[in-house]
Amino acid sequence: MIQGRLGYNSANDRYGLLVSDLWENDGFHCGEPLEVLVDDKWVGTRMEMSIDHEWYLVDTPYKGDLEYIQARIEK
Template identity: 60%
Template sequence: MSSSQGRIVMITGRLGYNPKTQRYGLLVADLWEHTGLHCGERLEIEVNGVWLKTRMEMNPKRQWYLTDTPYCGNLENIQARVSRTLQEAR
């Protein structure tokens, strides 16, 4: 029986609204790396050169916001990163 191992990496890009999913996703070089973040999904954003941990949420007014940050509503082009597990070949 083989065990699967993975390495966690951070994928860095910018937030952009994806009309197909009606969610904010992560764009890298204008390509979707993550097509749509869900409520409660964790990510990090860069503020003044510091990476802050946050979560994507939606308020009662149906506006997307990032927890523990002042960002609400228009989240376009905020520098962000998400973690990914890369499966390593054996």
């Protein structure tokens, strides 16, 4: 697993995965799987965009500003 934090990439208007301030994934597409830390537990989720163009993570409390959320993806 590759672990880092979510960050907004203004070059492609998507959230990606940053590791040591370098893009490991420069932008998730809708439906792409990842895991995020929720209450100290890793939860499987996927990135989606609402009808009003707000990014959110399915089955988590996270929506809107997703900056700095701890996340990981398969290598």
